[in-house]
Amino acid sequence: MKQPPGKLKRGCAAGLLCSGLLLGALQLAAPWVQAAPALDSGKTAPRALKETSNYTVTSVPVEQLHLDEPKLPDLSGYTAAAVEAKIERTPGGKVVVRRMLQQDALKDFIGGNERLREWVQRQNGMPHAIFIEGGYVTPQDIAKTLPDSQFREVEPGVYLARLPLVVAQGATLHVGKDTKDLRLSQERGSFVVNDGQLFFTDTRLTAWREADNGPASLRKGSEFRPFLVSWGGSELYVSGSVFTSLGYDNSKSYGVSITQYTPGMQARLKRPEPTGWLIDSEFVDHWYGFYCYEAENVVIKGNTYRDNIVYGIDPHDRSHGLIIAENTVYGTRKKHGIIISREVDDSWIINNKSYANKLSGIVLDRNSVRNLVAYNEVYQNQSDGITIYESSDNLLWGNKVLNNARHGIRLRNSTNIRLYENISAANGLTGIYGHIKDLSDTDRDLELDPFDTEVSLILVGGKLAANGSSPLSIDSPLSVELYRVDMLAPSKSTGISFAGILGERQDEILDLLVRRKLAVLIDPVENQVDLHN
Structure with missing residues (x-):
């Protein structure tokens, strides 16, 4: 004691x-x-x-x-081939656009007037998000389904998301080598939430400033920048990829995060601890290069974390069984x-x-x-x-x-x-x-x-x-x-x-x-x- x-x-x-x-x-x-x-x-x-x-x-x-x-x-088992073997290519995946309100996976980002106002202003109206549901989906599938104003292929293999992306429970989003770069629009308030299975293999994920036609490099910590968060019960796998300019100084929005739901949400949802592998990849100019909270058995191996803002690698509260190698x-x-x-x-x-x-x-x-x-x-x-x-x-x-x-x-x-x-x-x-x-x-x-x-x-x-x-x-x-x-x-x-x-x-x-x-x-x-x- x-x-x-x-x-x-x-x-x-x-x-x-x-x-x-x-x-x-x-x-x-x-x-x-x-x-x-x-x-x-x-x-x-x-x-x-x-x-x-x-x-x-x-x-x-x-x-x-x-x-x-x-x-x-x-x-020896944490390899690109092992990541590929984990991908469940279940048919029947679908892409839908829904309002962000009343969605469990998004409540942390729209709770309170200030955070909701962020997306109302960026989307010029009641905020919406893209939901991946029911099975296996790729960026190519999303581009075929949605209008260019929401998600489009700006050049061969390069996609721009102008709404948030949500991978629902039971669904898989795979951003693979056929995608040269998945860009998340800073101006439009795009970000990625994983509540299912999310894979990045031999690709890029970039927070994108459309006005500059380039990465949303840090200007000040309080300014919104796109981010990725993987919630309780989810799995995130990143292999051979480059992530650039994600995250800002706001809860669960730090860059690349593997995190249990907040205590109030977790008491209701009762999700298992999240996990994932980040291997042989590069993370540049994030608010936090990596963050986790109440996660288990996360593997962070063979990566480069350079020029990140607050921390490079930051596992936090009650995470356990981690390999940082x-x-x-x-x-x-x-x-x-x-x-x-x-x-x-x-x-x-x-x-x-x-x-x-x-x-x-x-x-x-x-x-x-x-x-x-x-x-x-x-x-x-x-x-x-x-x-x-x-x-x-x-x-x-x-x-x-x-x-x-x-x-x-x-x-x-x-x-x-x-x-x-x-x-x-x-x-x-x-x-x-x-x-x-x-x-x-x-x-x-x-x-x-x-x-x-x-x-x-x-x-x-x-x-x-x-x-x-x-x-x-x-x-x-x-x-x-x-x-x-x-x-x-x-x-x-x-x-x-x-x-x-x-x-x-x-x-x-x-x-x-x-x-x-x-x-x-x-x-x-x-x-x-x-x-x-």
């Missing part, structure tokens, strides 16, 4: 044993993590001491810190390259490149737990390389975190963070920085996003080299365990720096870790009694 914000938990009398218990719990929850062996019953834990504000520095059994290399998910994310203009936030659990962020983003390269945020962040290259970001905020029980393995403007790896208010075989080098400040922060006086919703002001980590293997201020700095930790870490810092002869009282134990730490090559436990002593007195 969460402790009240700002309250620090007691440290363990045998901090090593506490870490072992945490690792054991993590193994049960996440099958890709191997827990360290339990302590040998013949080993003696550090002796209890009198109450003091100091930390103990002890050597501990190396076996306790062993982890096998994590097992990664098999990515082999993507290249760069040039995000406002915030982070890759971020998972608010209980995004049991997911893999592996083998990605995230660089030259405005803030951090990769972020785990707001109680996102049991995730594996492995073998990523995170470099030249304008803030931290990898940032962990209020997200405990995560494993970082074999990442290269290089030349970021601030910290290489930063963790705040997070416990049982395990850092194995990472390289954090040439970052502007600290190689690895752990700290606590009281967020009670911020605008944070403490019921929705609780936190504990505590931090602990296990650091095994890897290198911390040539970072600007120090290789490692920890502020008020519950515990720190170190083993087999190369630490080099040209600006400090000691090669390691701890905040506060830990700085006084620096020589002991380095003696055990560097000279004697032992595993080290740094553990706070709080309210303990010396049993020998």
Whole structure:
């Protein structure tokens, strides 16, 4: 159970044993993590001491810190051929135009006078949308059915939608290689809503500014731009395609989104969690390159996310089982390259490149737990390389975190963070920085996003080299365990720096870790009694 914000938990009398218990719990929850062996019953834990504000520095059994290399998910099945095999070419699909009002799939976009007014103005009357129903439909089918004023082929293989497109439950829209580009008119308020199955294979989807005869590149965040949203119970598959200039600063309208219906709608509709694959594609100049909410088993693999506005990849609230692998994310203009936030659990962020983003390269945020962040290259970001905020029980393995403007790896208010075989080098400040922060006086919703002001980590293997201020700095930790870490810092002869009282134990730490090559436990002593007195 969460402790009240700002309250620090007691440290363990045998901090090593506490870490072992945490690792054991993590193994049960996440099958890709191997827990360290339990302590040998013949080993003696550090002796209890009198109450003091100091930390103990002890050597501990190396076996306790062993982890096998994590097992990664098999990515071989996420291919263009596998996407094609999922397409259900059920005959009988039809195309109809209906009013947008009273349609469940559209209520989020026409609720309230302001949003309804948007489409009334753009369509010069009561707004309508194109509905795909009953079976398999292509853009070619839509163009044959509707007048040019609503949907037309502007040149061979290039289609312009001048109304919103809605894929109904039980229907399939397939935009394939016969479509060179599906353009969504910004002036006319076009966008795509998927409530069934939607496929883009070897094609393009472009938010289109008719006045410029070109993509609807961002002018300001509040200005409507076409978007794509895939609702609860739906499936979205994108393969070998290019999506350009989607999304703006309005709910569920961010760019490419896979999202459950809003709570009120979901209580009535009771749809399963949405899912989909986005593979081997390119996403450019979106408000969010990708967003999901209460989604499951989404695969984001082999894509390029470049020059997006707020985030590159942003899975959110209670999404789980995600695979974010082999993507290249760069040039995000406002915030982070890759971020998972608010209980995004049991997911893999592996083998990605995230660089030259405005803030951090990769972020785990707001109680996102049991995730594996492995073998990523995170470099030249304008803030931290990898940032962990209020997200405990995560494993970082074999990442290269290089030349970021601030910290290489930063963790705040997070416990049982395990850092194995990472390289954090040439970052502007600290190689690895752990700290606590009281967020009670911020605008944070403490019921929705609780936190504990505590931090602990296990650091095994890897290198911390040539970072600007120090290789490692920890502020008020519950515990720190170190083993087999190369630490080099040209600006400090000691090669390691701890905040506060830990700085006084620096020589002991380095003696055990560097000279004697032992595993080290740094553990706070709080309210303990010396049993020998």
